[in-house]
Amino acid sequence: MNALRVLGLLLVCQLALAIESAPYTVVNSADTYEERVYPAQKWITTSILSISHDEATSITFYRLFDYIDGQNEDGMKIDMTAPVTTLVIPGEGPNCENNFTESFYIPSAHQANPPKPTNPDVYIEERPELHVFSRRFHGFASDQDWITNAAQLHDDLVAAGEEGVDFQTYYTVGYDSPFVIIDRDNEVWFMKK
Numbered sequence: 001m002n003a004l005r006v007l008g009l010l011l012v013c014q015l016a017l018a019i020e021s022a023p024y025t026v027v028n029s030a031d032t033y034e035e036r037v038y039p040a041q042k043w044i045t046t047s048i049l050s051i052s053h054d055e056a057t058s059i060t061f062y063r064l065f066d067y068i069d070g071q072n073e074d075g076m077k078i079d080m081t082a083p084v085t086t087l088v089i090p091g092e093g094p095n096c097e098n099n100f101t102e103s104f105y106i107p108s109a110h111q112a113n114p115p116k117p118t119n120p121d122v123y124i125e126e127r128p129e130l131h132v133f134s135r136r137f138h139g140f141a142s143d144q145d146w147i148t149n150a151a152q153l154h155d156d157l158v159a160a161g162e163e164g165v166d167f168q169t170y171y172t173v174g175y176d177s178p179f180v181i182i183d184r185d186n187e188v189w190f191m192k193k
């Protein structure tokens, strides 16, 4: 094994051990997707209009990262969590840009009273209970990978006869910081109405 791979594994292990994840319960496991319920929780959130997922999230990720790095009214550092979710509303902008709304889960220790963000583009989202269908895939996800996997999940849900799925919007979901180079986990989610 070369040094880069060893470093990558170390990073993966440290993150896997250290990071708190948003709680959920599994309702049903199918071959290619999982149905889950996330209880109502607070997330830290910001939106942008863009053509490209990659371009949008390279801006929104760092707005949220700055918040947990101390850009909040208490100047408080807050632990990174998983996953990072991005709600994609296709074609919402005046020039048919997509609306990308990215969020970090606020750690349980700060759920009751999270510090207010100082950046006016960042806000605390009171996310209601979320019922989703999730498809997992791996690697560095490109704009095309998100779309391909959302389309596959759509087809699988239709083929399985799942009812009450909202196909108008979807979430892209990441579990690794941009610094993790191997064994990256990604998901796409459709919401149940």
Ligand SMILES: *[C@@H]1O[C@H](CO)[C@@H](O)[C@H](O)[C@H]1NC(C)=O
Pocket (backbone or CB within 6 Å): 047, 048, 049, 089, 092, 099, 100, 101
């Ligand atoms: C994008 O969508 C979010 C979530 O629905 C909404 O709060 C925000 O106002 C939208 N942003 C723009 C610029 O349309």
